Amino acid sequence: MxxxxxxxxxxxNKVKQLRENYYIDYAKAKERGGIRxxxxxxxxxxxxxxxxxxxxxxxGEPYGAAVATDPKLNKQCQEAVxxxxxxxxxxxxxxxxxxxxxxxxxxxxxxxxxxxxNFQIQACCTHGKWYQIASKIxxxxxxxxxxxxxxxxxxxxxxxxxxxxxxxxESIPWLEKVSGRKFNDELFIAAAKNEMRATSLxxxxxxxxxxxxxxxxxxxxxxxxxxxxxxxxxxxCVDFYEELLDEVKDRVARGIAAxxxxxxxxxxxxxxxxxxxxLFRYLEEYGVVSVGSFYTFALKGAWQRxxxxxxxxxxxxxxxxxxxxxxxxxxxxxxxxxxxxxLLRQMFDSRIKTEVTLQILKQWDAKGVVMHLNRGCxxxxxxxxxxxxxxxxxxIPVMTFEGNMGDEREIDLGRTLNRVDSFMETLxxxxxxxxx
Amino acid sequence: xxxxxxxxxxxxxxxxxxxxMKANGGPAWGVKGKHMMFPEDLDMDVAAEKALADGxxxxxxxxxxxxxxxxxxxxxKQVKFAxxxxxxxxxxxxxxxxxxxxxxxxxDVGAEEGRGLKASAEGKVVDFxxxxxxxxxxxxxxxxxxxxxxxxxxxxGEAALRSDKVIPMNAQCTVFAESEVVSLIHSSVxxxxxxxxxxxxxxxxxxxxxxxxxxxxxxxxxxxMVHNPGFVASLKSSLGVDSINLPEMPEYxxxxxxxxxxxxxxx
Numbered sequence: 001m002x003x004x005x006x007x008x009x010x011x012x013n014k015v016k017q018l019r020e021n022y023y024i025d026y027a028k029a030k031e032r033g034g035i036r037x038x039x040x041x042x043x044x045x046x047x048x049x050x051x052x053x054x055x056x057x058x059x060g061e062p063y064g065a066a067v068a069t070d071p072k073l074n075k076q077c078q079e080a081v082x083x084x085x086x087x088x089x090x091x092x093x094x095x096x097x098x099x100x101x102x103x104x105x106x107x108x109x110x111x112x113x114x115x116x117x118n119f120q121i122q123a124c125c126t127h128g129k130w131y132q133i134a135s136k137i138x139x140x141x142x143x144x145x146x147x148x149x150x151x152x153x154x155x156x157x158x159x160x161x162x163x164x165x166x167x168x169x170e171s172i173p174w175l176e177k178v179s180g181r182k183f184n185d186e187l188f189i190a191a192a193k194n195e196m197r198a199t200s201l202x203x204x205x206x207x208x209x210x211x212x213x214x215x216x217x218x219x220x221x222x223x224x225x226x227x228x229x230x231x232x233x234x235x236x237c238v239d240f241y242e243e244l245l246d247e248v249k250d251r252v253a254r255g256i257a258a259x260x261x262x263x264x265x266x267x268x269x270x271x272x273x274x275x276x277x278x279l280f281r282y283l284e285e286y287g288v289v290s291v292g293s294f295y296t297f298a299l300k301g302a303w304q305r306x307x308x309x310x311x312x313x314x315x316x317x318x319x320x321x322x323x324x325x326x327x328x329x330x331x332x333x334x335x336x337x338x339x340x341x342x343l344l345r346q347m348f349d350s351r352i353k354t355e356v357t358l359q360i361l362k363q364w365d366a367k368g369v370v371m372h373l374n375r376g377c378x379x380x381x382x383x384x385x386x387x388x389x390x391x392x393x394x395x396i397p398v399m400t401f402e403g404n405m406g407d408e409r410e411i412d413l414g415r416t417l418n419r420v421d422s423f424m425e426t427l428x429x430x431x432x433x434x435x436x
Numbered sequence: 437x438x439x440x441x442x443x444x445x446x447x448x449x450x451x452x453x454x455x456x457m458k459a460n461g462g463p464a465w466g467v468k469g470k471h472m473m474f475p476e477d478l479d480m481d482v483a484a485e486k487a488l489a490d491g492x493x494x495x496x497x498x499x500x501x502x503x504x505x506x507x508x509x510x511x512x513k514q515v516k517f518a519x520x521x522x523x524x525x526x527x528x529x530x531x532x533x534x535x536x537x538x539x540x541x542x543x544d545v546g547a548e549e550g551r552g553l554k555a556s557a558e559g560k561v562v563d564f565x566x567x568x569x570x571x572x573x574x575x576x577x578x579x580x581x582x583x584x585x586x587x588x589x590x591x592x593g594e595a596a597l598r599s600d601k602v603i604p605m606n607a608q609c610t611v612f613a614e615s616e617v618v619s620l621i622h623s624s625v626x627x628x629x630x631x632x633x634x635x636x637x638x639x640x641x642x643x644x645x646x647x648x649x650x651x652x653x654x655x656x657x658x659x660x661m662v663h664n665p666g667f668v669a670s671l672k673s674s675l676g677v678d679s680i681n682l683p684e685m686p687e688y689x690x691x692x693x694x695x696x697x698x699x700x701x702x703x
Contacts, residue, residue, distance in 0.1 A: 389648070392648075419566065422523040422561070425561065426561045426562070
């Protein structure tokens with residue numbers, strides 16, 4: 001039933017290798033006399049990068065997702081954290097991370113590698129508390145930057161930008177104190193620029209998925225965006241996305257499809273249930289390709305709007321003539337870049353997500369939405385039902401299913417697949433084939 | 437020409453046969469026969485074969501007369517002799533609009549799942565929403581609560597009609613709701629008030645699903661809960677509608693819809 005040619009992604013093994021290196025490098029940092037720190041994937045990771053070239057991070061959410069794909073370890077972690085009194089309806093990634101600390105097992109082998117410090121931002125309602133608890137368990141210091149400034153409107157919220165920038169600047173003497181190292185502005189500036197490059201590159205890659213057939217399917221995109229969630233301010237991260245951008249451009253030019261039998265494009269919503277990614281393969285049996293989502297595009301992508309309202313990749317500030325030379329200038333632009341991120345803005349006003357989702361449907365020519373009512377993430381699930389209502393009012397077919405990104409106990413596989421069947425029938429789609 | 441729809445539900449198997457009518461401005465297809473069976477065999481294919489055979493015998497038709505068979509329901513994929521299968525969402529909407537052509541909002545509450553459907557004039561699903569991994573919006577919840585009150589379902593539904601009390605039931609979960617019911621029993625609350633409270637809670641959960649797809653045109657209730665007058669009253673009140681269409685054979689609507697889908701392209 002192939003309608004388009006397809007071929008594997010050439011960068012696939014590389015992204016897997018870089019991801020593995022990241023986790024192993026973190027674990028072995030002490031053998032090299034390096035520094036280990038932990039924090040959210042949304043944290044301002046370019047700042048600790050100013051402490052040296054041997055600074056290694058462990059970002060909490062991707063780590064939670066990694067554990068989620070190991071059901072045995074995940075179960076141990078969940079049971080340990082529940083035994084310690086943390087309720088099942090809390091953030092699944094936080095529970096997994098804390099559970100991993102409590103059972104002292106690292107998903108990539110050996111005991112859990114304790115960080116030297118935690119460096120966090122309060123992006124969602126869980127983030128700050130997560131690392132406050134982790135720091136108590138680990139007996140290490142924590143610095144948390146409050147970014148709860150409402151939905152940031154670039155150019156209109158100077159007070160908000162000042163508030164966050166001042167906290168970020170104040171973190172530098174704190175970092176020098178807890179690490180015993182002198183902060184290097186050049187390293188920080190290079191890292192901040194890398195983060196802007198990497199996140200803008202990811203947006204450019206997502207934009208290429210407007211092509212028919214889609215060169216990427218979302219299941220693969222989950223693995224491909226991962227590096228921006230691990231170490232977005234690293235040079236190796238930028239290098240990878242430049243290579244991937246070239247490869248995806250080539251796939252578009254040659255009409256290479258991610259899903260050979262593509263005949264209907266949809267988008268997803270929220271993080272997927274990580275143990276149930278075959279949901280996307282099941283959709284493929286109907287010729288359906290998920291071309292992206294608000295989450296996959298906006299988690300780390302840097303976006304701005306063109307004059308006609310379309311989504312475009314954010315332009316790099318120094319290419320716009322904005323000076324980025326001193327620590328203060330760069331920190332201000334870096335905080336502006338972070339606060340402008342669509343996913344963070346949505347956590348303060350769910351209407352942003354609805355509006356952007358409608359634009360994605362239009363721009364990526366998607367005909368429906370599969371929404372994961374994700375019990376594992378309060379931040380991303382914020383306003384999800386209001387979003388569903390707005391999409392339905394706009395005549396967009398929507399399917400919802402309940403689950404949890406990081407706790408497979410909350411997923412009813414049979415019922416969800418049955419619901420997919422119903423949704424496909426409403427879209428007048430019949431199965432092309434069945435995976436073995 | 438005869439078609440068959442077979443609904444492999446979680447507790448029962450239902451079969452409906454449709455016969456092509458000699459059209460004189462009336463409907464093109466009419467019900468030739470129907471049959472319901474409580475399967476004794478866990479092998480769903482065997483159960484389906486038996487239900488079909490028994491249904492054919494009761495309707496006086498032979499296998500050769502049946503042009504197409506479409507299965508639906510939770511066990512639809514186990515029916516090896518079916519020509520096609522559709523989900524209970526699709527068959528429910530098709531059957532409901534056939535028996536009530538003005539209906540655009542279909543409320544389906546069976547044993548295992550409750551759902552709200554928005555249907556087109558042709559009986560196609562426009563939008564749907566169902567309960568998730570919770571039984572509190574399904575018939576199984578009402579059954580469980582009736583057991584806690586030591587009543588059968590008929591007594592339970594009728595008892596609720598005798599109450600005009602509003603006792604909020606906070607629990608959204610069958611397990612917790614049962615302990616709430618036990619607390620109410622220990623507080624000497626009359627059984628009819630507890631029955632109404634339980635059915636109000638189920639109706640409220642179902643209503644939330646229906647509102648998710650929106651109420652449009654006339655409302656029809658299908659599924660086993662049609663037989664529960666207390667639930668029908670609670671649902672009417674919860675939805676804020678004056679009337680709800682109640683089909684004569686609510687359990688057969690899925691099988692009827694499947695049989696109708698089997699007629700597509702046959703006439």
